[in-house]
Amino acid sequence: METIHKELAAGRWRNLSLCEQLANIGGEVSRARLWQKKDPAVFDRAVTRALELFELTLSDSRWHGRWREIARSREVFLDTVSDGTEYRDSLERLERYFNDFALCARSTSL
Secondary structure, eight states: OOOSOHHHHTTGGGGSOHHHHHHHHHHHHHHHHHHTTTOHHHHHHHHHHHHHHHHHHHTOGGGGGGHHHHHHHHHHHHHHHTTOTTTOOOHHHHHHHHHHHHHHHHHHHO
16 A cells, blocks of 8 residues: 655654644544545545554554554544444444544643
8 A cells, every 4th residue: 555644654753742643633533534436536545544553553653552442542533434233333422532632732732
């Protein structure tokens, strides 16, 4: 698969805090929610970008102790954008989950 976030994958991602990384994932989750019923192609691109950011976060050794939470949120996201039968979650609920990280990132950057 081609890298979408080339600058981030090249190392910039590792300069971000966990809150910032998860907030960026949340941005893609939000875009996926917005386009889910409007434009399948835009929805698919947002899902692909979110998955790439999940992988970058999971590969960041600083979060070794948080790996399960990050991997589980990726698993729930994947289930939600596919058939949603295992977790029965929604993109709206996932967006709210990731919004907390956006608030954390914003409060620490002020």
